[in-house]
Amino acid sequence: MRNPFTRLFAVSLTVLALAGFVAVPAADAAGGARAGNRGGGDHARAGGGGKNVQVNNSRADVRTNNVRSTSVNNVNVNRNVNVDVDVDRRGCCNNGWDNDYHPIATAAAVTATVAVTSAVVGSIVNAPPPGCVPVNYGGMIYQQCGGVWYQPQGPQFVVVNPPY
Amino acid sequence: MLHKMLVPVLLATALAAPGLHAQTGAAAAGQPAASPVDPAAIQALKDMGAHLQTLKRFRVSTELTGERVLADGQKLQHTATARMDVERPNRLRAVMTSSRSERELVYDGKTVTLYTPAQKYYSTVPFTGSLAELVEQLERRYGVEVPLADLFLWGTPAAPLDKIESAMNAGQTFIGGDLCDHYAFRQGKIDWQIWITAGGKPLPRRLVITNRADDARPQSASLIDWNLNPAFTGTTFRFTPAKGATAIEILPRKTK
Numbered sequence: 001m002r003n004p005f006t007r008l009f010a011v012s013l014t015v016l017a018l019a020g021f022v023a024v025p026a027a028d029a030a031g032g033a034r035a036g037n038r039g040g041g042d043h044a045r046a047g048g049g050g051k052n053v054q055v056n057n058s059r060a061d062v063r064t065n066n067v068r069s070t071s072v073n074n075v076n077v078n079r080n081v082n083v084d085v086d087v088d089r090r091g092c093c094n095n096g097w098d099n100d101y102h103p104i105a106t107a108a109a110v111t112a113t114v115a116v117t118s119a120v121v122g123s124i125v126n127a128p129p130p131g132c133v134p135v136n137y138g139g140m141i142y143q144q145c146g147g148v149w150y151q152p153q154g155p156q157f158v159v160v161n162p163p164y
Numbered sequence: 165m166l167h168k169m170l171v172p173v174l175l176a177t178a179l180a181a182p183g184l185h186a187q188t189g190a191a192a193a194g195q196p197a198a199s200p201v202d203p204a205a206i207q208a209l210k211d212m213g214a215h216l217q218t219l220k221r222f223r224v225s226t227e228l229t230g231e232r233v234l235a236d237g238q239k240l241q242h243t244a245t246a247r248m249d250v251e252r253p254n255r256l257r258a259v260m261t262s263s264r265s266e267r268e269l270v271y272d273g274k275t276v277t278l279y280t281p282a283q284k285y286y287s288t289v290p291f292t293g294s295l296a297e298l299v300e301q302l303e304r305r306y307g308v309e310v311p312l313a314d315l316f317l318w319g320t321p322a323a324p325l326d327k328i329e330s331a332m333n334a335g336q337t338f339i340g341g342d343l344c345d346h347y348a349f350r351q352g353k354i355d356w357q358i359w360i361t362a363g364g365k366p367l368p369r370r371l372v373i374t375n376r377a378d379d380a381r382p383q384s385a386s387l388i389d390w391n392l393n394p395a396f397t398g399t400t401f402r403f404t405p406a407k408g409a410t411a412i413e414i415l416p417r418k419t420k
Contacts, residue, residue, distance in 0.1 A: 055263055055264060057264075063234055063235070064234065064240060066234055066235040067232045067233065067234060067235075068233050068234065068235055068378065069232075069233045069375065069377065069378040069380070069382060070230065070231065070232050070233065070375075070382055071230040071231045071232075071373065071374075071375055071382035071383050071384035072354060072373050072375050072382075072384060073228065073230065073309065073311070073312075073313070073373065073384050073386065074309070074312075074313040074314045074317075074373070075314055075323075075349075075351065075354060075356050075371075075373060076313065076314050076317040076318070076322060076323045077299060077300065077303050077309070077313050077314075077317070096230065096309050096384075097244070097246065097260050097267075097308075097309040097310065097311050098228045098230050098242065098243075098244035098246075098260075098262055098311075098384075099230060099232070099242065099244075099262075133412075133413075134283070134285055134410070134412045135412055135413050135414070135415050136278060136280075136285065136287045136412060136413070136414040136415065137307075137414070137415045137417075138306065138307040138308065138417065139267065139278060139306070139307065139308040139309070140265075141280050141283050141285055141412075152282065152283060153264075164417075164418035
């Protein structure tokens with residue numbers, strides 16, 4: 001985020017994001033496909049239907065990220081000691097194998113972070129800043145840049161709440 | 165017609181099993197049971213678990229429907245699929261596909277690798293142990309869930325049946341052409357249902373889990389397909405990084 005242009009870009013996108021992802025310019029998405037598609041090759045598409053197209057969630061309503069709980073997929077794991085542990089934990093941050101929807105921005109997080117940092121939760125960039133480290137947490141891939149966490153979203157990267 | 169004839173036969177069979185139904189004679193006659201746990205339903209889980217543990221090699225596929233509950237209680241549904249190649253006691257390859265990502269999990273008895281093809285990132289950690297231990301440790305250490313994790317736990321001490329608070333037989337139905345016994349259970353904050361193939365080789369064909377920890381009761385449903393004669397090769401359970409793939413760290417799960 002040292003590059004002032006990148007900063008401006010991220011902030012302007014954030015405004016769009018907060019407005020409901022209504023109008024991410026098509027040109028940006030196309031640029032992102034080149035810049036962000038690191039070594040994707042034939043596997044760049046998300047799983048899904050096996051067609052060589054990617055999902056595009058840029059127009060998804062922000063409310064879809066405000067997840068309070070999820071279904072559970074097994075009846076035994078973590079429940080032999082305390083039957084409630086796993087059910088409750090999933091509502092927060094760690095999802096089942098089927099659920100790769102990271103909670104990007106709860107309402108509280110949005111109001112708390114706006115205008116405070118340059119990498120606002122929910123903002124989208126074509127590539128993470130230099131110095132970010134790719135890590136796997138909870139089975140999902142992130143780019144960790146100090147206290148800022150990015151998650152791949154199609155060919156781009158979205159700032160998410162830190163997973164822990 | 166077939167079903168109408170089956171019911172009296174099943175009832176007669178149930179009444180003729182005094183050991184299992186010592187307390188539930190009233191239930192069989194349509195009266196409320198003294199105990200909400202039907203021992204025959206528990207026994208069906210035991211039999212299925214024992215049979216699952218005898219399967220040495222299999223390929224199992226699942227289609228899952230899950231739900232997310234939004235802040236106001238509205239629910240969104242999503243789907244995912246997984247295919248798992250399994251060789252007991254300690255080999256597994258799982259391919260998990262959702263609309264946003266595809267991931268692979270490979271365990272060869274010595275190391276376990278999680279691979280994300282889209283980014284070509286993989287993480288490998290040493291591990292030895294059974295598949296049941298793998299499932300538990302992946303969840304506990306890394307917060308990584310193995311699809312159909314219960315398949316590896318039923319029939320082991322990691323799937324205790326004495327925590328079940330309610331158990332009942334819900335009749336029979338067909339799942340994908342297989343006649344199945346349908347059972348329903350309540351356990352802590354979850355209600356769950358399972359459809360087990362009828363006959364001497366009981367396999368789970370469908371699993372539905374309702375999460376009662378949330379008023380909206382998000383529910384998952386997994387359809388389960390079996391191939392008991394899979395063709396595995398020497399590389400089925402070996403992870404070989406693709407060209408250009410990069411090893412990255414997998415962080416241990418943090419507690420909040």
